[in-house]
Amino acid sequence: MQNPIATIESLDQEGRGVAHVEGKVIFIEGALIGEKVAYTSYRKKPSYEFARIERIVKESSSRVKPKCVHFGMCGGCAMQHLEFSAQVAVKQRVLEDGLWHIAKVKPESMLPPVYGPAWGYRHRARLRARYVPGKGGVLVGFNEKHSSFVAHLKGCEVLPPHISALIVPLQELVMQLSIRDRMPQIEVAVGDDISVLVFRILEPVSPSDEALLHAFGNRHRVQIWLQSKGPETATPLYPLDAPELTYSLPEFDLVYPFMPTEFTQVNPRINQILVRRALALLAPQSNERIVDLFCGLGNFTLPIARCGAQVLGLEGSASLVRRARQNAERNGLTQQTEFRDVDLFEITPEELAALGRFDKWLIDPPRDGALEVIKALPDDGGNRPARIVYVSCNPATLARDAGVLVQAKGYHLVACGVVNMFPHTAHVESVAIFEL
Missing domain, CATH: 2.40.50.140 (Nucleic acid-binding proteins)
Structure with missing residues (x-):
């Protein structure tokens, strides 16, 4: 047949x-x-x-011919067989189609797509580790496509070259450890001056394990951390005098220290361009009061403050709020910023109104979107912000929220466009601007 x-x-x-x-x-x-x-x-x-x-x-x-020999077997990438600029065009179409089919909303104009490096861009990653005697030892990498099995990788083209080169040495290292079958994950965080590997451990390491980890850190010039339970338990093992883990926004003269288990954008080059675009759309002024919703560690809050506005950052994670305050202090912006721990998925109109009036909003929610905080906006009156810049990592929830903003709250979708944060994957990051 x-x-x-x-x-x-x-x-x-x-x-x-x-x-x-x-x-x-x-x-x-x-x-x-x-x-x-x-x-x-x-x-x-x-x-x-x-x-x-x-x-x-x-x-x-x-x-095109995929660059990675593991493409099709590894579940990390979905679009390496499609020419790079065509990938961006597809993501733009996904964004436009979602806005129309889900919300019956069309932008008045489309923003030029944001491009960045095609390879070696991924400075954050969560690698799985699994001891598989039947395959000759330990596998370290991403999951196989449509599977919970770990792909047998020799390298990864979207990781920075010095991290990709560690995949085979990591397999050899974990194989030597006494807890090789109790170390399910290795988190990667690449900063401005140091790269960190966080080993998730289900049992304590032995003295001989520590010696092996120390030697690995020395040989490959990475800092080793151990994490026994949740992200807050991650602590440095070796070397203890390593440079601080940071990323930077040079255009705004900002440096952000962060823990390797805290959320930061995976693609620092694109993040710099994304912040520049969002700030250009938001156009903060020195006499304005602006709220940054889902502010994280202050990725957008601090650049807004650097432009002279007063900014309130709201975030549901208390640990990220603490980090945002520390970053504001580090960059000399405590007088222009305030941060509060608020569950924005449960916020009521009364709670939103109690925060006072804002001239503009910036929203950067997780994949679930920002429906409750948008629904909490008054339908009319002077307490609505004149402009909302919405940074999205999910075109479906952006479309849903855009429908509420346009059809229930009286906003116009002035423009939107894609940001190619994750080349060779189907992930669609975007930015949109709404005005009354």
């Missing part, structure tokens, strides 16, 4: 080709827009199927 053939119409939010065959939607891994492919379905539902390519009948001119 011959494999069915489909023509790919678009890509979905996971980077899969989308086709329609006999009234059903077929999601085909590895297929690109405009291609005609023969496929085999591996999961069937009444209205849709998931499938894999068996043969490309007509190839897209945007198809």
Whole structure:
């Protein structure tokens, strides 16, 4: 029996080709827009199927050879087979389609997409480690595609080269440890002056383990941390006199110390451009009061304050609020900033009103979006901000929230555009500006 053939119409939010065959939607891994492919379905539902390519009948001119030899097996990347600029165009289409299909909202204009380095960009990563005797030892890397198994990697093209080069040595190191089957994860944090590896341990390390970890840190010039339980238990092991872990926003003369387990953007080059764009859209003035919602450790709060505005940063994590205050003090901005621990997923209109009036908002929520805080805005009156800049990591929740802002709160979606924070993945980061 011959494999069915489909023509790919678009890509979905996971980077899969989308086709329609006999009234059903077929999601085909590895297929690109405009291609005609023969496929085999591996999961069937009444209205849709998931499938894999068996043969490309007509190839897209945007198809390229993946740089990584592990592409297709490793679950870390989904789009290395698509030319780099075409990846950004696909993400822009995903953003526009989401706004229209979910919220029936169209931006008045599209912002130019933000590009950055295509390879070696990922300064934050969570690598899995697993002792697999049947495969000859320890595996360190990302999960295999559609699997809980760890991919057998020799390197990773999206990690900085000096971190990619550690994957095989890490496999050899963990194999030598007495707790090799009790060390499930290695978190990577690359800063301005130091790279940190946080080993998640389910049992204490032995003196001989410590000696091996010390030697690894010396040989590869990384700082070793151990984490026994939650992120707050991460502590440095060796060397204790390593440089401080920081990232910088040179344009605003800002330096941010951070713990290796605290949230920071994975792509520091793109983060610098994203902050620049968001601040240009927000246009903070010295006589304005601005709120930064989901402020984290102050990534946007401090640049807004550096422009002269008074800024209130709101964040649900008490530890990140403490870090934001420390960063404000480190950068001489305590007089222009205030930070509060607030659960923005449960905020009421009364609680929002009690914070006072703000001239402008900046919102940078997690994937769940900012629905409750947007719903808490008054439907009319003078207490609404004249301008809202929304930085999103999920086009679906941005579209949902944009629908509320436009249809219930009276805002216009002035412009939006994608920010290619995660090249070669289907992840869509974006920034949008709303005005009354």
